[in-house]
Every structure is written in structure tokens, then in C-alpha cells.
Amino acid sequence: MALTVLDVAHWSTWAVCAVIKLPQLAAVLQAGSARGLSVTSLLLELAGFIVFLRYQIYYGYPLQTYLEYPIIIAQDVILLLCILHFFGKMKRALFFAVIFWGGWYMLTLRKWIIDLAMNLCTFISAASKLVQLWCLWQTKDSGQVSALTWSLSAYTCATRIFTTVVTTNDLAVLIRFITMLILNIWVTATILHYRKTKKTD
Numbered sequence: 001m002a003l004t005v006l007d008v009a010h011w012s013t014w015a016v017c018a019v020i021k022l023p024q025l026a027a028v029l030q031a032g033s034a035r036g037l038s039v040t041s042l043l044l045e046l047a048g049f050i051v052f053l054r055y056q057i058y059y060g061y062p063l064q065t066y067l068e069y070p071i072i073i074a075q076d077v078i079l080l081l082c083i084l085h086f087f088g089k090m091k092r093a094l095f096f097a098v099i100f101w102g103g104w105y106m107l108t109l110r111k112w113i114i115d116l117a118m119n120l121c122t123f124i125s126a127a128s129k130l131v132q133l134w135c136l137w138q139t140k141d142s143g144q145v146s147a148l149t150w151s152l153s154a155y156t157c158a159t160r161i162f163t164t165v166v167t168t169n170d171l172a173v174l175i176r177f178i179t180m181l182i183l184n185i186w187v188t189a190t191i192l193h194y195r196k197t198k199k200t201d
Helices: 001-018 023-033 041-056 068-086 092-108 110-140 146-166 171-200
Strands: none
Touching: 001 068, 001 146, 023 068, 023 146, 041 068, 041 092, 041 110, 068 092, 068 171, 146 171
16 A cells, blocks of 8 residues: 555656646746746755755665656756846856756765755755745745746655655655745745735735
């Protein structure tokens, strides 16, 4: 029974993650604007994803527990390029690529580095959500921010809480997913609140 539920959790997570950023990308491209989106939030999210993926690989965790991360990272990179384009800051893309590429290799120079990075990963990922919340609160406008993308992120965090408990039971990973679930729900609710407020004005 648990294996079947585990398989469904893995497969549904992969399926959702295959398209998780597409609603956000579609909204940005359709509007020709990145209004309401935070570059800082996306950069922090990318950093958190990269650290998490590297940690999973370093410790030899089952591929099923992190297979979606390369897909999400690729989608985030495309989204970042779109946002930089619409903000007129494409020259920064090379700088960010060098930083992330160098960080990928530096993470595993020593075991203590990857362990520390994983412990900080939750704070980095939480900061990315809080920065997006701050951006929404400041503008009081959800702009092109996709509630569907954020709600899909909440779903994947919920499934990953289950798969982590069943497969690795890594406390650092569990804390990360629980924290991200709460913050993804909060961002989704904030987006919907400002979308509703804008419609009633």
C-alpha cells in the first residue's frame, strides 16, 4: 500500500514540476511584462534549488526524491531570462550564470560546506518567498504573478513531505519542505487577495 501511494506521490510531483513554471512564463510572455515579480526572489529560489539538488546528489539519495529539481531549475533559468529581458537587465545574466555555476562546484569541496549550505538552504528558500511577499505587499498588486504556479509549488512541497518521511526521513529536508509549504500557501493567498482587491476596485 505505502509503495503505491509513494509511487503516485513521486509521479504526480514530477508531472506537476514538468509544467510548474509554465503558467508564470505564459503570464509574463503574454503581458510582455514582469510586473509584480521579484528578480531577487527568483535568484534566491534558484540558489535554494541548486543547494538542495547538490545535497541530494552528494548523499546519494534515491533519484526519485529529487528528479524534478533539474527540470524546475531549467524553468527558473528561462523565467529569469524573461524577467531580466523585460526589466532591461540582460547583461546581468552572464554574471548570475558564473555565480551559480561556481557555487555548484564549491558546494562539495568539503562535507561541512554542503551540510552548512543545506542548513542555510531553508533560510535561503524561505527568504525567496518572503521577498516575493514583500514585493506584493509593497505594490499591492499581483501583476503577472501566477497563483497557479505558487499553488502547484505548495502541492509539490506537500507530496515531498510524504516522500521524504517514507524514503530518507532527513530532518533538514523535512523542515525545508514544511517551511516552503507554509510560505507557498501564504504567497498564493496573497496573490489571490490582491487579484480580488483589484477586480473589486
